Amino acid sequence: MAWDFSTEPEFQEKLDWIQQFCEERVGPLHHVFPHAVRLPDPAVRAYVRDLQQDVKDQGLWALFLDEELGGPGFGQLKLALVNEILGRYPAAPQLFGAAAPDTGNMEILAAYGTDEQKKRWLEPLLNQEMFSAYSMTEPQGGSDPRLFETVAVRDGDEWVINGEKWFTSAGRVADLLFVMCTNGIFIVPRTTEGVEIMPEPRNHNHIIYRDVRIPADHLLGPEDGAHVLAQRRLGGGRIHHAMRTIAQCTMAFDMMCERALSRRSHGAIIAEHQMVQEKIAESYAKLRMLRLLVLETAWKIDQTSAQDCRTDIAVVKFTMSRVLREISFDSLQIHGSLGTTDLTPLQDMYAAAPTMGLADGADEVHKVTVARRVLRNYEPHEGNFPREFLPYKKEEAWKKMEPIFEANPELAEAAERWKAYREKRR
Ligand SMILES: Cc1cc2nc3c(=O)[nH]c(=O)nc-3n(C[C@H](O)[C@H](O)[C@H](O)COP(=O)(O)OP(=O)(O)OC[C@H]3O[C@@H](n4cnc5c(N)ncnc54)[C@H](O)[C@@H]3O)c2cc1C
Numbered sequence: 001m002a003w004d005f006s007t008e009p010e011f012q013e014k015l016d017w018i019q020q021f022c023e024e025r026v027g028p029l030h031h032v033f034p035h036a037v038r039l040p041d042p043a044v045r046a047y048v049r050d051l052q053q054d055v056k057d058q059g060l061w062a063l064f065l066d067e068e069l070g071g072p073g074f075g076q077l078k079l080a081l082v083n084e085i086l087g088r089y090p091a092a093p094q095l096f097g098a099a100a101p102d103t104g105n106m107e108i109l110a111a112y113g114t115d116e117q118k119k120r121w122l123e124p125l126l127n128q129e130m131f132s133a134y135s136m137t138e139p140q141g142g143s144d145p146r147l148f149e150t151v152a153v154r155d156g157d158e159w160v161i162n163g164e165k166w167f168t169s170a171g172r173v174a175d176l177l178f179v180m181c182t183n184g185i186f187i188v189p190r191t192t193e194g195v196e197i198m199p200e201p202r203n204h205n206h207i208i209y210r211d212v213r214i215p216a217d218h219l220l221g222p223e224d225g226a227h228v229l230a231q232r233r234l235g236g237g238r239i240h241h242a243m244r245t246i247a248q249c250t251m252a253f254d255m256m257c258e259r260a261l262s263r264r265s266h267g268a269i270i271a272e273h274q275m276v277q278e279k280i281a282e283s284y285a286k287l288r289m290l291r292l293l294v295l296e297t298a299w300k301i302d303q304t305s306a307q308d309c310r311t312d313i314a315v316v317k318f319t320m321s322r323v324l325r326e327i328s329f330d331s332l333q334i335h336g337s338l339g340t341t342d343l344t345p346l347q348d349m350y351a352a353a354p355t356m357g358l359a360d361g362a363d364e365v366h367k368v369t370v371a372r373r374v375l376r377n378y379e380p381h382e383g384n385f386p387r388e389f390l391p392y393k394k395e396e397a398w399k400k401m402e403p404i405f406e407a408n409p410e411l412a413e414a415a416e417r418w419k420a421y422r423e424k425r426r
Helices: 009-032 042-057 076-086 102-112 115-126 226-260 274-303 310-334 336-340 346-358 363-375 390-407 409-425
Strands: 132-135 151-155 158-169 176-181 184-189 195-197 204-215
Touching: 009 042, 009 076, 076 226, 076 274, 102 115, 102 132, 102 176, 102 226, 132 158, 158 176, 158 184, 176 226, 184 204, 184 226, 226 274, 226 310, 226 346, 274 310, 310 336, 310 346, 310 363, 336 346, 390 409
Parallel strands: 132 176
Antiparallel strands: 151 158, 158 204, 176 184, 195 204
């Protein structure tokens, strides 16, 4: 009976190490040096490198990569357990070499890159000597890739890219832009002539690619393989976000409970008011459901593949943003005026909910995917009434039981008596 929710003791030791490391080293780093990994200051860089070495010594670097792609090969379930710790500490993904958008880019580079491409780009990305961004969404259409227009045209030994991209996260500070064209994914060094980054938005960049020339070997994977590579990239990303979202929801929930036990109003601590208790109970249930859903999906991916789990991943995708929105909102409400300030992480968490509902695809699109895929397992019923129509069920039941009644007249008589009795009661 393989139905086991326990964690192996050896792996639990790793999780305990991560928990302690994050609490004692990673958390404080974020508050003193936000974005430490990107800071040019040599003293900060050296300190960050020391911390990262500790992570490497534990065999915990770049955990998202499978063994065959050069990572530790933890698989998604173990990664989920790790990420539900890391997700509480903004600096943690980068200190563990597992931060988006680099992770997704590294994953497709590891899976589809040539040896030469891996040497040139994967190694420096893994070592954080380079950073990357993913340039897919376009100003005229995000949810529907059929509206994308950016294209690369072959010219001798080069590709020439023309197009416009929108919301390329961290594009401005990336060394490499993974550009999704209608005819493939191309790796474009940011400083290539013709790459023009608009002043706004600041963090998620609007980029014009105007006659951008790159060598022929900057095509990643097959020509016309953009869709396949993008699916692979985004499938992993969505579940990793969800794992970290569990951590955010847990934090909002912990804060809710602590506050509810700490304040008084109308003659009682607020945890004693039923409407507060309802928020706590509902939030607890939502958190548990989200966690189980994400862990089960991670487990399923390990048994099959992300491609086989597209429905589950899409469910996870839209559920995480809803649960984050609801729990962070209730926690904020229980914190009263304090919750509305930027003196706690709650405002950021609540603001992150709509972000989670759009990044990696609008939730609505994922709901459409789920409904379509789920409906494939069903057929319409014949006639005017559903198969569960009770008069049909009764008729079928009597037919099915006929041979039993023939063999057992006493049971048949009892059935007739019951039938008569029930009809009389109508
Ligand atoms: C924080 C963040 C980071 C991001 N990072 C990146 C990045 O690094 N690289 C990148 O390329 N992109 C990135 N994106 C963009 C993201 O991929 C898009 O926002 C997403 O695909 C939706 O596209 P859109 O914003 O153009 O919305 P639109 O396509 O304009 O959709 C707007 C709304 O229309 C409705 N809608 C659309 N289609 C349907 C449908 N089929 N059924 C029902 N309703 C529908 C939904 O309400 C949807 O929210 C990021 C987005 C966010 C928020």
